[in-house]
Amino acid sequence: MVFQWILGVRLPTKKISRLPKLFWETRKPSPNLRENLKDKPALIRNSGAVLSSKTPIGYIDIRVFAHATENVDKVLNAVLNILPSELIDQVAFKKANLTGHHGNPIILYETRIKERDAVQKIFEKLSSGLSALDKELLNNEIVQHLENGNLYIRLDKQSAYLKEFKVSQGDPIHFRIHFKKHSQEEVVEICRKFGLLP
Numbered sequence: 091m092v093f094q095w096i097l098g099v100r101l102p103t104k105k106i107s108r109l110p111k112l113f114w115e116t117r118k119p120s121p122n123l124r125e126n127l128k129d130k131p132a133l134i135r136n137s138g139a140v141l142s143s144k145t146p147i148g149y150i151d152i153r154v155f156a157h158a159t160e161n162v163d164k165v166l167n168a169v170l171n172i173l174p175s176e177l178i179d180q181v182a183f184k185k186a187n188l189t190g191h192h193g194n195p196i197i198l199y200e201t202r203i204k205e206r207d208a209v210q211k212i213f214e215k216l217s218s219g220l221s222a223l224d225k226e227l228l229n230n231e232i233v234q235h236l237e238n239g240n241l242y243i244r245l246d247k248q249s250a251y252l253k254e255f256k257v258s259q260g261d262p263i264h265f266r267i268h269f270k271k272h273s274q275e276e277v278v279e280i281c282r283k284f285g286l287l288p
Contacts, residue, residue, distance in 0.1 A: 147209045149268050150268070153201075154247065155196055164251055165247060172212075180205075184200050185199055216243070224257040226288055228287060233274070241277060243264075
């Protein structure tokens, strides 16, 4: 079941809804970078490493809870701030209405991204967006974040709303990154290659 990896229960889902389109600042790549990549179309440069265009990631699941006390639009904007701007219109989230422990309404938004280029762009943005301190923290606790070829990362909603990436445990945006290779050593090596780990 899709929902078992966080809640342990099957949740009812409603229709798939598109998120609102936002205005984004666009940055043009530097001319030198553009010229370097023109001669090597199958290679992507990131954090000084050269990566193959074949991504080792099968899919990325993103989920976030919007509680009754939160502004749903702000929660969705926080999630959109994590996505590369060119993917915002391509990603659709499922919406599920839940009830909390005390009867309070909770909305769950989730999506699974399988398209190879989109997966790679999201992973690269995540890798480049985390601070050196968060990468070091993730590296030190990597065993706690890995299970069966999946890397679990939680990002702070408030920071994401402010367009900053910060690892968090309390009421976060959940990422499950599923790698095609399942051994811990292989996943760690891939994360280092992409710049997610130091």
